[in-house]
Amino acid sequence: MDNVSITVIRRLPKYYRYLEELIEKGITRISSQELSNITGFTASQIRQDLNNFGGFGQQGYGYNVEDLYRELGKILGLDHRFNSVIVGAGNLGQAIADYKGFEDAGFKVVSIFDRNPKVIGLQIRDIEIRDVELMADYIKENNVEIGIITVPKESAQEVADAYVKAGIKGIWNFAPTDINVPEEIVVEDVRLNESLFILSYFLKNKV
Numbered sequence: 703m704d705n706v707s708i709t710v711i712r713r714l715p716k717y718y719r720y721l722e723e724l725i726e727k728g729i730t731r732i733s734s735q736e737l738s739n740i741t742g743f744t745a746s747q748i749r750q751d752l753n754n755f756g757g758f759g760q761q762g763y764g765y766n767v768e769d770l771y772r773e774l775g776k777i778l779g780l781d782h783r784f785n786s787v788i789v790g791a792g793n794l795g796q797a798i799a800d801y802k803g804f805e806d807a808g809f810k811v812v813s814i815f816d817r818n819p820k821v822i823g824l825q826i827r828d829i830e831i832r833d834v835e836l837m838a839d840y841i842k843e844n845n846v847e848i849g850i851i852t853v854p855k856e857s858a859q860e861v862a863d864a865y866v867k868a869g870i871k872g873i874w875n876f877a878p879t880d881i882n883v884p885e886e887i888v889v890e891d892v893r894l895n896e897s898l899f900i901l902s903y904f905l906k907n908k909v
Contacts, residue, residue, distance in 0.1 A: 721771040734764065785848070790815075799811045811850070849862075862883055875891045
């Protein structure tokens with residue numbers, strides 16, 4: 703699967719989300735054309751995407767919705783539980799910690815870290831905000847694999863370096879800046895402002 707393009711990988715969560723909705727509606731099977739009508743991708747593209755991982759469909763039958771949903775979950779790693787921590791207990795960090803949907807999907811935020819003494823000791827749901835000086839030991843002792851960055855861009859690289867040193871395997875970076883990490887560390891950047899700029903572009907060009 704190493705040769706699967708990132709473009710295909712980025713479509714998988716959308717398939718997964720729509721399949722979940724189909725299950726909730728009691729739909730047990732679906733054709734690639736019907737899935738195309740829902741997702742906006744062509745039926746041919748859907749078949750090509752899924753064939754990268756084995757196909758899963760049957761000619762004349764289509765896809766078993768629950769089976770495909772389960773297999774895509776495995777491909778996306780959602781059958782694995784990931785312990786995560788957040789550095790940055792501001793509004794964004796607290797909002798992420800407070801969102802139960804991440805935990806339901808297997809991504810459990812086990813602690814938040816900050817250097818502001820005014821927030822240290824507080825809890826978001828049952829998640830304690832701890833002094834960032836305790837982070838490295840906490841990560842090693844609690845099998846934490848994902849580090850989330852919600853600090854200002856000036857501090858993002860410092861946090862990334864601390865994560866790498868502590869043994870983090872993946873970083874979810876919300877800071878509006880690029881971070882430099884070793885090649886083996888997986889980084890997913892979330893650019894909220896860039897997404898808004900794209901929305902602005904399309905709105906402007908509809909006028």
